[in-house]
Amino acid sequence: xxxxxxxxxxxxxxxxxxxxxxxxxxxxxxxxxxxxxxxxxxxxxxxxxxxxxxxxxxxxxxxxxxxxxxxxxxxxxxxxxxxxxxxxxxxxxxxxxxxxxxxxxxxxxxxxxxxxxxxxxxxxxxxxxxxxxxxxxxxxxxxxxxxxxxxxxxxxxxxxxxxxxxxxxxxxxxxxxxxxxxxxxxxxxxxxxxxxxxxxxxxxxxxxxxxxxxxxxxxxxxxxxxxxxxxxxxxxxxxxxxxxxxxxxxxxxxxxxxxxxxx
Amino acid sequence: xxxxxxxxxxxxxxxxxxxxxxxxxxxxxxxxxxxxxxxxxxxxxxxxxxxxxxxxxxxxxxxxxxxxxxxxxxxxxxxxxxxxxxxxxxxxxxxxxxxxxxxxxxxxxxxxxxxxxxxxxxxxxxxxxxxxxxxxxxxxxxxxxxxxxxxxxxxxxxxxxxxxxxxxxxxxxxxxxxxxxxxxxxxxxxxxxxxxxxxxxxxxxxxxxxxxxxxxxxxxxxxxxxxxxxxxxxxxxxxxxxxxxxxxxxxxxxxxxxxxxxxxxxxxxxxxxxxxxxxxxxxxxxxxxxxxxxxxxxxxxxxxxxxxxxxxxxxxxxxxxxxxxxxxxxxxxxxxxxxxxxxxxxxxxxxxxxxxxxxxxxxxxxxxxxxxxxxxxxxxxxxxxxxxxxxxxxxxxxxxxxxxxxxxxxxxxxxxxxxxxxxxxxxxxxxxxxxxxxxxxxxxxxxxxxxxxxxxxxxxxxxxxxxxxxxxxxxxxxxxxxxxxxxxxxxxxxxxxxxxxxxxxxxxxxxxxxxxxxxxxxxxxxxxxxxxxxxxxxxxxxxxxxxxxxxxxxxxxxxxxxxxxxxxxxxxxxxxxxxxxxxxxxxxxxxxxxxxxxxxxxxxxxxxxxxxxxxxxxxxxxxxxxxxx
Numbered sequence: 055x056x057x058x059x060x061x062x063x064x065x066x067x068x069x070x071x072x073x074x075x076x077x078x079x080x081x082x083x084x085x086x087x088x089x090x091x092x093x094x095x096x097x098x099x100x101x102x103x104x105x106x107x108x109x110x111x112x113x114x115x116x117x118x119x120x121x122x123x124x125x126x127x128x129x130x131x132x133x134x135x136x137x138x139x140x141x142x143x144x145x146x147x148x149x150x151x152x153x154x155x156x157x158x159x160x161x162x163x164x165x166x167x168x169x170x171x172x173x174x175x176x177x178x179x180x181x182x183x184x185x186x187x188x189x190x191x192x193x194x195x196x197x198x199x200x201x202x203x204x205x206x207x208x209x210x211x212x213x214x215x216x217x218x219x220x221x222x223x224x225x226x227x228x229x230x231x232x233x234x235x236x237x238x239x240x241x242x243x244x245x246x247x248x249x250x251x252x253x254x255x256x257x258x259x260x261x262x263x264x265x266x267x268x269x270x271x272x273x274x275x276x277x278x279x280x281x282x283x284x285x286x287x288x289x290x291x292x293x294x295x296x297x298x299x300x301x302x303x304x305x306x307x308x309x310x311x312x313x314x315x316x317x
Numbered sequence: 318x319x320x321x322x323x324x325x326x327x328x329x330x331x332x333x334x335x336x337x338x339x340x341x342x343x344x345x346x347x348x349x350x351x352x353x354x355x356x357x358x359x360x361x362x363x364x365x366x367x368x369x370x371x372x373x374x375x376x377x378x379x380x381x382x383x384x385x386x387x388x389x390x391x392x393x394x395x396x397x398x399x400x401x402x403x404x405x406x407x408x409x410x411x412x413x414x415x416x417x418x419x420x421x422x423x424x425x426x427x428x429x430x431x432x433x434x435x436x437x438x439x440x441x442x443x444x445x446x447x448x449x450x451x452x453x454x455x456x457x458x459x460x461x462x463x464x465x466x467x468x469x470x471x472x473x474x475x476x477x478x479x480x481x482x483x484x485x486x487x488x489x490x491x492x493x494x495x496x497x498x499x500x501x502x503x504x505x506x507x508x509x510x511x512x513x514x515x516x517x518x519x520x521x522x523x524x525x526x527x528x529x530x531x532x533x534x535x536x537x538x539x540x541x542x543x544x545x546x547x548x549x550x551x552x553x554x555x556x557x558x559x560x561x562x563x564x565x566x567x568x569x570x571x572x573x574x575x576x577x578x579x580x581x582x583x584x585x586x587x588x589x590x591x592x593x594x595x596x597x598x599x600x601x602x603x604x605x606x607x608x609x610x611x612x613x614x615x616x617x618x619x620x621x622x623x624x625x626x627x628x629x630x631x632x633x634x635x636x637x638x639x640x641x642x643x644x645x646x647x648x649x650x651x652x653x654x655x656x657x658x659x660x661x662x663x664x665x666x667x668x669x670x671x672x673x674x675x676x677x678x679x680x681x682x683x684x685x686x687x688x689x690x691x692x693x694x695x696x697x698x699x700x701x702x703x704x705x706x707x708x709x710x711x712x713x714x715x716x717x718x719x720x721x722x723x724x725x726x727x728x729x730x731x732x733x734x735x736x737x738x739x740x741x742x743x744x745x746x747x748x749x750x751x752x753x754x755x756x757x758x759x760x761x762x763x764x765x766x767x768x769x770x771x772x773x774x775x776x777x778x779x780x781x782x783x784x785x786x787x788x789x790x791x792x793x794x795x796x797x798x799x800x801x802x803x804x805x806x807x808x809x810x811x812x813x814x815x816x817x818x819x820x821x822x823x824x825x826x827x828x829x830x831x832x833x834x835x836x837x838x839x840x841x842x843x844x845x846x847x848x849x850x851x852x853x854x855x856x857x858x859x860x861x862x863x864x865x866x867x868x869x870x871x872x873x874x875x876x877x878x879x880x881x882x883x884x885x886x887x888x889x890x891x892x893x894x895x896x897x898x899x900x901x902x903x904x905x906x907x908x909x910x911x912x913x914x915x916x917x918x919x920x921x922x923x924x925x926x927x928x929x930x931x932x933x934x935x936x937x938x939x940x941x942x943x944x945x946x
Contacts, residue, residue, distance in 0.1 A: 108814075134816040146811035148804050152619045159804045160815040162797040168817060169825065170797040176622065178797060199619050215815065 553603020679740025685853025713835020
């Protein structure tokens with residue numbers, strides 16, 4: 055285990071808005087090939103945590119080290135250049151381009167060709183864009199206008215775009231939000247397969263406990279800004295404090311699993 | 318010392334009108350999210366109507382009553398405009414809202430001249446405030462003192478209106494979330510109309526109160542609107558207290574700027590605005606807004622490079638155009654050269670607007686800078702024409718690099734306001750700095766050399782450069798840079814997340830567009846043999862916007878068609894009527910409301926609809942799902 059490099063290390067991450075402590079002293083690590091879920095009830099500080107990791111928010115204190123580089127204060131685009139792919143809770147794509155062109159833009163950026171005024175982008179890295187789309191099962195849709203895609207397909211396209219810079223780390227904010235139950239399982243299964251094959255570390259937040267318990271190697275539980283539990287799915291599921299929070303929130307995941315689906 | 322105090326008080330007095338107009342603009346923007354470019358027009362109408370009423374009715378009651386009645390009359394006009402025009406475009410893209418209200422401004426300019434004539438009108442003094450107060454040997458008009466008191470009083474009344482009345486609470490609620498207010502059962506239509514009426518009333522009152530201080534004339538709308546844009550950019554759009562503080566600041570800077578830089582006083586205001594933009598891009602009292610919800614546009618058809626057939630068709634059109642000297646006379650050739658030059662100008666703006674999503678309302682600044690660049694090089698340095706044509710546009714490049722750097726820090730309506738303000742600043746410098754630019758008299762005698770002097774040769778030169786500009790810009794549209802620019806326009810969030818520095822990409826695009834516009838200006842200087850401040854005037858910027866709109870914002874090269882059709886129509890119109898602004902303004906409003914895709918855009922969608930219906934049994938055609946932005 056000690057041979058596997060640490061991709062992401064977070065120490066004492068803290069952020070408050072006015073008097074409200076959104077995130078207090080959160081520390082954790084993520085290793086290559088590991089799938090780590092960050093869960094917690096609404097308002098627990100998941101999104102704030104995520105925004106600090108991807109550079110959209112600056113912590114009050116604490117350290118974030120991604121692939122050996124201190125990233126606090128770096129812009130999202132600089133963090134991407136370190137080898138971090140991202141997907142958004144609400145998909146962000148380029149609606150006036152085709153599906154393939156969406157991926158090509160990321161490839162243009164990855165190859166430092168953003169200020170190239172001369173080449174033809176529709177021919178730029180066509181095969182590689184096609185491969186990435188095949189990987190997420192969107193190959194047949196390559197020439198479709200992105201603005202016409204169904205929501206589940208947009209999520210898969212986002213995954214292809216996020217993989218364009220050969221990331222070592224994937225940050226996925228509620229990757230399955232807004233999808234149908236079957237699509238959720240499929241998307242996460244796909245993500246997990248790719249992550250294992252390419253030994254990518256994945257950190258994701260998620261509300262759907264089926265998705266979390268099926269795919270996460272390890273789970274972090276956040277409540278009111280603090281980490282209250284950390285460990286394997288089995289360990290977290292048995293944790294009395296976690297159960298209390300989720301029962302208190304009215305989200306009775308226990309009842310759904312009593313039928314033995316995950317035992 | 319007394320002199321400086323008096324100067325300070327004069328500044329405060331000027332701030333009163335500016336504050337009234339700017340707060341009206343802010344209130345309207347807060348609720349309707351429309352930046353009302355016609356606000357200056359309402360200000361001017363207020364002044365003209367107040368002039369007529371105060372001339373007609375004598376006495377203190379006649380004067381003060383006249384001013385209030387004038388503002389009320391204009392507010393009623395505003396209500397009509399809101400009901401007839403704005404209600405149709407609340408859901409249109411920002412650009413169309415800006416253009417429609419700009420079209421109104423143009424119409425009002427001609428209407429005012431039609432009714433009141435073109436000469437300046439000097440209004441009556443205010444009864445009770447005719448004299449001056451002696452202040453350590455310096456005179457202060459007592460009317461100025463009245464205005465100094467009035468500003469804070471209006472601020473107080475507005476504060477009470479918004480904090481203490483039911484209407485004010487609804488307006489504040491709608492400013493935060495108008496959908497929520499509508500969901501709570503408030504009649505949105507009338508809320509919007511009443512807000513627009515109040516905003517217009519304030520603008521008209523500001524205009525009416527100016528008549529004892531300044532002559533009433535038909536260019537006062539553009540002068541005030543530029544000042545107002547500077548005020549709301551500094552103070553923060555949507556903030557009334559911001560409008561007040563910034564109005565005072567800008568007026569004082571103007572009052573003292575004249576002492577520091579008597580020739581180019583506007584520089585001081587520009588510097589302050591630049592500093593504010595760097596430190597607080599959302600203004601001193603504004604709030605940083607979440608990135609605006611992007612409307613991807615009216616269509617989502619991805620752009621395609623030309624097929625070989627389309628290339629042949631374009632080539633054929635170019636060959637036909639090249640043959641014009643065979644059958645056209647000198648006049649036709651001069652018109653042809655002018656159209657070719659405007660094709661260059663229009664495609665440069667189109668590149669910025671359509672590909673970059675940056676609607677510049679002051680693109681003529683870079684056209685004019687290119688023209689002045691040529692004039693300086695040819696007249697002062699005496700360089701040969703080829704060298705001038707190559708180096709002249711560099712002045713446009715420099716201008717675009719400086720102003721573009723600040724402009725791309727903002728987006729949407731702020732970008733539009735700022736580019737307009739920058740263009741006015743460049744225009745004022747050309748107008749005021751007589752020693753260098755010749756001021757209003759311009760620079761004469763910039764004639765082409767012998768090889769390009771004949772109308773046919775100059776036509777071919779212009780046509781060749783236009784063709785080159787169109788081709789080069791098309792190549793850039795489909796280049797990696799062009800895609801990065803479109804990516805930044807489509808989704809700032811996603812483009813940042815794939816490593817794109819959006820601001821730098823947009824700045825580069827601004828410089829490219831400015832340089833190409835400068836090239837058009839350089840040719841224009843040789844075509845006309847002279848340069849004038851109007852080569853960078855607002856009407857030229859608006860011409861370019863209309864060409865792009867007419868051709869189709871959503872197309873790759875629609876601006877070419879837009880420029881040809883519009884310029885030909887325009888030249889014909891000016892020869893037919895004295896009221897070209899009225900016709901042009903109505904034309905703009907009509908396009909926005911009835912024909913928003915433009916000529917090429919409409920053709921495109923007809924063609925793609927045919928293609929779709931011929932292959933409609935494709936299994937991939939699922940129903941379109943709106944992304945939940």
